[in-house]
Amino acid sequence: MRIFDPHIHMTSRTTDDYGRMAAAGVRAVVEPAFWLGQPRTNAGSFADYFASLVGWEPFRATQFGIRHHAAIALNPKEANDPRCREALELVPRYLAKDSVVAVGEIGYDAMTPEEDDVFAAQLAMAIEYELPALVHTPHRDKIRGVARSLEVVRNSTIDPGRVVVDHLNEVTVGAVHDSGCWMGFSVYPDTKMSPERMVEILRVHGLERMLVNSAADWGRSDPLLTRRTGEAMLAAGFTDDDVDTVLWHNPVTFFGQSGRLDLTDLRGGDPTYEGNSILRGGS
Amino acid sequence: MESDARRVARDVVADDGWLADAERRVARDPASIVRLFASAGRHCGRASLPQVEGWTADEAARARLLLALPVAAVPRRVEDLYRYGDADEKRAVLKALPLLPLDGGAVPLLHDAIRTNDTRLLAAALGPYARHLDQASWRQAVLKCVFMGVPLSAVHGLTERADAELATMIADLRDERDAAGRHLPDDALALLKQLT
Structure with a gap:
């Protein structure tokens, strides 16, 4: 099973997680910029965070044969803090980078005018x-939050086929399906979505425009739940091809629209020297 | 090595005219380098250049963009492009430093690169421009190469600059490694032998 996790916060995960993910079949990830648990208080804090998403994390991932891409944005929660607002001016600089394949995470937290x-x-x-x-x-007031997000997308000139609306569930999937946007699902140990519920959603709504992610971060989450979802699909009678569609082809198609997705030479392009790297302890 | 690198920057980047146009824009409007520098790999490719060992097409293209800057704009732009660069851009800046009209003012970039745990940046910081690095920092950087397994061939002018203090540091590391049942890379042992 080959897996492309289209939404995972590796900054918050250990190097051991990279090893476990690689062993489970994860070959590529997209790490969107988000909040870090502890609120940031200035724009410089974002500059270092964005630098890590296009510097250290791709380097760390490559040690395990995993290709790391990023999405960059000022997240909605911190968009409400005037001390962080300047970070918005930094965003375009990072959107120009080779490994940046989307703008994100954008959207709503508390649906304020600033957001x-x-x-x-x-x-x-x-x-x-x-x-x-x-x-x-x-997370709160999600049903209206999804509706309002879709309205913002409609009022923009962006093609809905270039937008994924994430963290959906049984209640919110229908509206996004009808909008033409892609549908994202974050499979969590005990909140947002479970592998079994995910399988049922795929059965009802089909495989097209469906993106399944672990959204693993600093909270209770598990980077291997993409794999568990693939296994649950097989157990429910979906084919290997179906699993490959959802866990590989769909994210490749969606982020491939950036023209910057680089999945060449996944095992051979090791930038370390003779395998000496953080695999062996670093400095 | 330095003259080879200059040749890379001048002659060997194959492209469809994007680079020449980008150089003209940078010469006219230095601020335009920000976006052009970031996208150089997408236009010029990232393949290794057979003509000059250790350089890739995107690094050479980025060196050419830096060389196209008006001289007065170079120090500020170099610092800015490094600070806000991704790992490939940072490495390209480091490799271009000895080709640019700079005095020792860009040394803080070397310190930053040496602080990272990215072996590619560490190696790129120890090119010819590292002559501006003070001896204590240079020794620590060389020792870090040994520690992280970066081949010492990455260190420009190694044998001329290596001294007894560096030998002591490497010998101590060797003793610690031996105690742990691990060993120093061959190139470090060879250097040690040469120094003692």
Whole structure:
């Protein structure tokens, strides 16, 4: 089983996780920029974070034969803090980078006027930089949050086929399906979505435009739940090809719209010297 | 090595005119280098250049963009492009430093690269421009190469600059490794032998 995790926060994961993910079949990931648990208080903090997403994390991933790409954005929660707002000016610089394949996570947290502005501004950046967009949906007040997000997408000139609306469930999938946007599902140990529920959604709504991710981060989460979802699909009677469609081809197609997805030479392009690297302890 | 690198920067990047146009834009409007520098690999490719060992097409293209800057703009742009660069851009800046009209003012970039745990940046920091690095920092960087397994062939002018203090540091590391049942890379042992 080959796996492309289209949404995972590796910054918050250990090097051991990379090893376990590689052993489970994960070959590529997209890490979208988000909040870190501890709120940031200045734009410089974002500059270092973005630098890590296009520097250290890809280096760490490559040690395990995993290709790391990023999505860059000022997230909606911190968009509400005036001390962080300057970070919005940094975003375009990072959208120009080779390994950046989307604008994200954008969208809503508490649906404030500040979030409206930053969401719209970053959708416009997605158009300017010819990148797809990854839209986070709120944990609270999700149903209205999804509806409002879809309205913002409709009011933008972005092609819905270049937008994924993420963290969906049984209640919110229908509206996104009808909008033409891609549908993202974050499979978690005991909240958002489980492998079994995910399989049922795939049975009802089909495999097209479906993206399954672990969204693993600093919270209770598991980077191997993409694999567990593939196994649950097989157990429910889906074929190997179906699993490959959902866990590989779909994310490749979606992020491939950036023109920057690089999946060549996944095992051979090791930038370390003779295998000496953090695999052996680093400095 | 330095003259080879200059040749890379001048002659050997194959492209469809994008680079020549980008150089003209950078000469006219230095701020335009920000986006052009980031996208150089997508236009010029990233293949190794057979003509000059150790350089890739994107690194050479980026060196040419830096060389196209008005001289007065070089120090500020170099610092900015490194600071906000991805790992490939940072490495390209480091490799281009000895080709640029700079005094020792870009040494802080070397310190930054040497602080990272990215072996590619560490190696790139120890090119010809590292002559501006003070001896204590240079020794620590060489020792870090040994520690992380970066081949010492990455260190420009190694045998001329290596001294007794570096030998002591490498010998101590060798003793620690031996105690742990591990060993120093052959190139470090060879250097040690030469120094003692």
